[in-house]
Amino acid sequence: MTTDTVAxxxxxxxxxxLTVFIGVYSSRFSRGTMEDYHMxxxxxxxxxxxxxxxxxxxxxxxxxxxxxxxxxxxxxAGPYFTTSWAWLTPLLFYTVGSRSWPLGQRFGYMTVGExxxxxxxxxxxxxxxxxxxxxxxxxxxxxxxxGAGITLEALTKGYIPFWVGALIxxxxxxxxxTLGGMRGAAWVNTLQTAIFIIGGLTIFIVVASVLGGPVxxxxxxxxxxxxxxxxxxxxxxxxxxxxxxxGAGVILFPQVFMRLLTxxxxxxxxxxxxxYPVPSLLVMLTMAWLGMWGHAVIPGLAGAQTDFILPTLLxxxxxxxxxxxxxxxxxxAMMSTMDSQLLSVTTMITRDFLYRTxxxxxxxxxxxxxxxxxxILLTLAAxxxxxxxxxxxxxxxxxxxxxxxxxxxxxLGALYWKRCTKQAAIWAVLLSQVVLLALTFGWVDERLxxxxxxxxxxxxxxxxxxxxxxxxxxxxxxxxxxEYFALFAEAGTQR
Amino acid sequence: MNVDPTVRRKRESIVYLLAAxxxxxxxDLWWWGKITPVVLFGWIDVAMLYQxxxxxxxxxxxxxxxxxxxxxxx
Numbered sequence: 001m002t003t004d005t006v007a008x009x010x011x012x013x014x015x016x017x018l019t020v021f022i023g024v025y026s027s028r029f030s031r032g033t034m035e036d037y038h039m040x041x042x043x044x045x046x047x048x049x050x051x052x053x054x055x056x057x058x059x060x061x062x063x064x065x066x067x068x069x070x071x072x073x074x075x076x077a078g079p080y081f082t083t084s085w086a087w088l089t090p091l092l093f094y095t096v097g098s099r100s101w102p103l104g105q106r107f108g109y110m111t112v113g114e115x116x117x118x119x120x121x122x123x124x125x126x127x128x129x130x131x132x133x134x135x136x137x138x139x140x141x142x143x144x145x146x147g148a149g150i151t152l153e154a155l156t157k158g159y160i161p162f163w164v165g166a167l168i169x170x171x172x173x174x175x176x177x178t179l180g181g182m183r184g185a186a187w188v189n190t191l192q193t194a195i196f197i198i199g200g201l202t203i204f205i206v207v208a209s210v211l212g213g214p215v216x217x218x219x220x221x222x223x224x225x226x227x228x229x230x231x232x233x234x235x236x237x238x239x240x241x242x243x244x245x246x247g248a249g250v251i252l253f254p255q256v257f258m259r260l261l262t263x264x265x266x267x268x269x270x271x272x273x274x275x276y277p278v279p280s281l282l283v284m285l286t287m288a289w290l291g292m293w294g295h296a297v298i299p300g301l302a303g304a305q306t307d308f309i310l311p312t313l314l315x316x317x318x319x320x321x322x323x324x325x326x327x328x329x330x331x332x333a334m335m336s337t338m339d340s341q342l343l344s345v346t347t348m349i350t351r352d353f354l355y356r357t358x359x360x361x362x363x364x365x366x367x368x369x370x371x372x373x374x375x376i377l378l379t380l381a382a383x384x385x386x387x388x389x390x391x392x393x394x395x396x397x398x399x400x401x402x403x404x405x406x407x408x409x410x411x412l413g414a415l416y417w418k419r420c421t422k423q424a425a426i427w428a429v430l431l432s433q434v435v436l437l438a439l440t441f442g443w444v445d446e447r448l449x450x451x452x453x454x455x456x457x458x459x460x461x462x463x464x465x466x467x468x469x470x471x472x473x474x475x476x477x478x479x480x481x482x483e484y485f486a487l488f489a490e491a492g493t494q495r
Numbered sequence: 496m497n498v499d500p501t502v503r504r505k506r507e508s509i510v511y512l513l514a515a516x517x518x519x520x521x522x523d524l525w526w527w528g529k530i531t532p533v534v535l536f537g538w539i540d541v542a543m544l545y546q547x548x549x550x551x552x553x554x555x556x557x558x559x560x561x562x563x564x565x566x567x568x569x
Contacts, residue, residue: 079546083521087553091514094560218538222530229540232528240522247518270561277554281547 004320005156011324012152015195015331016172019188023176026184033364037181037371038110038347044262048186050272052262054279055189055336056255057089058196059140060147062283063330068306070291074221074228078288080239081246086280088247089256090273096251097260097269099415102491103484104261111344112257112411113352119414120422121480123356128429129407130352133254136403137341138385140253144338145169145386151330154311155323166386169331173339174379178372182262185339192332197279199329203314203322204286208293210317217293224299228292241452242401244459249405254348255340342382346374399440402455406432409462413470418485421476424469432462498566506564510556517556521549 035041044052070077100115109115112133117126145166152165176184211217222229250256263269287310294309295301298316301309314322350371354360359367410428413420438444439454449457498506523545531541539547 075543076546079521079549083546083549083553084518086550087557088514088518090557091510091553091560094565098565215537226530230528230530231542236522236524236527240519243518243521266565270565273561273565274558277550277557281550285547 002157004315004323005159007320008155008323008327009160011321012155012327012331015328016168018191019335020172020175022188022191023180023184026176026180026187029183030181032368034350034367034371035108036183037368038343038350039258039262040182040186042104042262043264044186044268045264046268046271048190049259049263049268050275051190051193052186052336052340053256053259053272054276055193055196055333056253056259056340057250057337058193058283058333059337060143060330060334062287062333063196063200063310063326064147064150064307065143066284066287067291067294067310068308070228070288071295071301071306071309073234074225074231075285075288075292076231076234076239077291078285080234080242080288081284082281084243084247085250086277086284088243089250090276092248092251093260093269093273093276096257096411096415098266099488099491100257101261101263101266101269102487106487110258110261111348111351112252112254112407113348116411116414116425119480119484120425120476120478122422125422125426125429126352127356128426129410130348132403132407132429132433133252134345134348136400137254137345138382140400141338141341141345141382142386144334144341145382147334148331149386150307151311151327154308154315155327157315163387166383169335169338170379170383173335173342174376177339177342177379178375181368181371182343185336185343186259186262188339189336192336195332196329196336197283199325199332200283200286203310203326203329204290206318206322207290207313211293211297214289217289217296220296221292224296228295235451237451238453241456245401245405245453245455248408248459249401249403249455252404252407252411254344255337258344258347259340338382342375342378345378346371349374402436402440402453402458403433405455406436406458406462409459409466413466415484417470418481419475420466420470421473422478423473424466427469428462428466431465432458435461498564503564503566506559510560510564513556514553517549517553521546 030036031041033041066077066081069080100109103109103115103118107114107118109118111126111130113126113130116129117123148169149162149164149166152160152168153162176188180187208214208217218229227233260269263272290313291306291309294313298309298312311323311326314326350367354367354370359370362370407429409432410425413425413428436454436458439446439449439457523542526542526545529542533540534544
C-alpha cells in the first residue's frame with residue numbers, strides 16, 4: 001500500500017468514526033416511539049432541517065455523475081440541474097409542503113401514500129402510490145452504493161475493490177440508522193452536508209488553480225473541444241424534458257417529502273426554502289466545470305469511464321490530502337442520501353403496509369424493533385443489488401426522477417383540487433406509470449416520445465387522465481375531502 | 496405576516512406563471528449549438544450567464560413566495 005493510499009484511508013477512517021459516533025450518541029435521546037424513530041418527533045429547526053433535506057437530495061450524481069456527464073457534453077451539465085431543480089424544488093416546498101405539513105401535524109402522516117390516500121380515505125390508493133415510490137427509490141438507492149465503491153476504488157488506486165467500498169458504506173449507514181433512526185440520520189446529515197458543500201468548493205478552487213485558473217482551463221476546452229462549450233453534444237429536448245423531471249420529481253422523493261414533515265414549524269420550512277437554491281447552484285456548476293475542464297487534460301475516457309474523471313483529476317494534479325477531501329465529500333453526499341432513502345422505504349413499509357395488518361395493535365417498542373430489522377434487511381438488499389447492477393449512474397437516476405415526477409399530478413389533485421376524485425387519482429397514477437415504463441423499456445415505439453425523455457409524455461398523460469376522469473366521475477363526498485379542506489381553511493391556505 | 500386569501504391567490508398565479516415561463520425559456524434555442532462571446536471574468540460566456548440568470552430569477556421567485564405568500568400563521 002502506498003503512502004497516498006494510507007493518507008486517503010486515514011482521512012476516510014476519521015470521517016467514518018465521527019459519523020458512527022454521532023449516530024450512536026443520538027440514540028441516547030431516543031424516546032422509543034415510532035414517531036420519534038421515523039420522524040425525530042417532528043422537532044427539527046432550520047439548520048438541521050436544511051442539512052437533512054439537502055443531504056437527502058444530493059447524492060452520487062453530484063460528485064460522480066455530473067462531472068462525468070460534463071466530461072461528455074460540457075458545462076451545460078450544470079444548468080441541466082440548476083436552472084430547474086435548484087429553484088423549482090424549493091418552490092414546490094411551498095406548493096406541497098405548506099399543505100402536507102399541517103396534515104402531518106393533525107393526522108400523524110409520515111408518507112406520501114398516507115397524504116394522497118388519506119384525502120379520499122383510500123388505503124388502496126395509498127398502497128398503490130407507495131408501491132411505485134418504493135419501485136423508484138430502490139434503484140436510486142443503488143447509485144449511492146455504486147458511487148461509494150467506484151470512488152474508493154479510484155481513490156485507493158484499486159487497493160480497495162468496489163465491493164469492499166460499498167460494503168463499508170452499507171455497514172456504517174446501517175449502524176447509525178438502526179440506532180438513531182431519523183434523529184441519528186439528521187444529526188449525521190448535518191455534518192455530512194457541511195462536509196460536501198465545503199469539500200466540493202475546496203476541490204473546485206484547488207483544481208481550477210492547478211489547471212491554470214478558469215480562464216486558461218476554459219480556453220483550452222474552447223480550442224480543443226468547442227462542442228463542449230457550444231452545447232452541441234446535448235439535445236435541447238433532453239435538456240427541456242429533464243428540467244421538468246428533476247424539478248418536479250424531487251419533491252416526491254419519499255426521503256425529501258418525509259423530511260419536510262419533520263420541521264418544527266412552517267418558519268423553518270420557509271427558511272430552508274430561501275437557502276436551498278444557493279448551495280444547489282454552487283455545487284452543481286462547479287462540478288460541471290471541473291468535468292468539462294477534465295476533458296481537455298485527460299482526454300480519451302468513454303462511457304462509464306467518465307465517472308472517474310474527478311478522482312482521476314485529483315489523483316494526477318493535486319496533493320494527497322485533496323483525495324481525502326474528495327473521499328469525505330463523496331461519501332458524505334452518498335451516505336446522507338442513502339440513509340434517508342433507507343429510512344423512508346422502511347417508513348413506507350411500516351406505515352403503508354404493516355400498519356394495515358394486525359401488527360397495528362403491537363406496542364410502539366415492538367414496531368420500532370421491526371423498523372430496525374427492516375433497515376438491516378433493506379441495506380443488505382441494496383448492497384446485493386449494487387453489486388449486480390451493470391447500468392450507468394445517470395441512467396438509473398433519470399428513470400427514477402421520471403417515476404417520481406409522474407406522481408406529482410395526483411398529489412397536487414389530492415392537496416388542491418376539491419372536485420378531484422379518487423378514481424381520477426388512481427387512473428392518473430396507473431396511466432402515467434404505464435406510459436413511462438412502456439417508453440423506457442421499449443414496449444412501444446420510442447418515437448412516440450417525440451425525442452423527449454419518457455417522463456415528459458408520462459407526466460402529460462397523468463395530468464390529462466386526472467382531469468378527464470375527474471369530470472367523468474361524480475364529485476367526491478367523502479369525509480377525507482371535508483377534513484382536508486377544513487384543515488387548509490383553518491391553516492390559512494384555503495384557495 | 497398573514498396573507499389575505501384573495502391576494503395570496505393572485506400572487507400564487509403570478510409566481511406559477513413566471514415559473515412556467517422560466518421552464519420554457521431556460522432552453523435558449525437561439526444560442527444552442529453556438530459559441531457565444533465571453534462577457535464575464537474572462538471565461539463566462541453569454542450562454543452561461545443566461546443560464547445563471549435563469550437560476551437567479553427562479554431564486555427570486557422562491558424568496559418572494561416564502562416572504563409574501565406563505566403566511567406566518569400556517
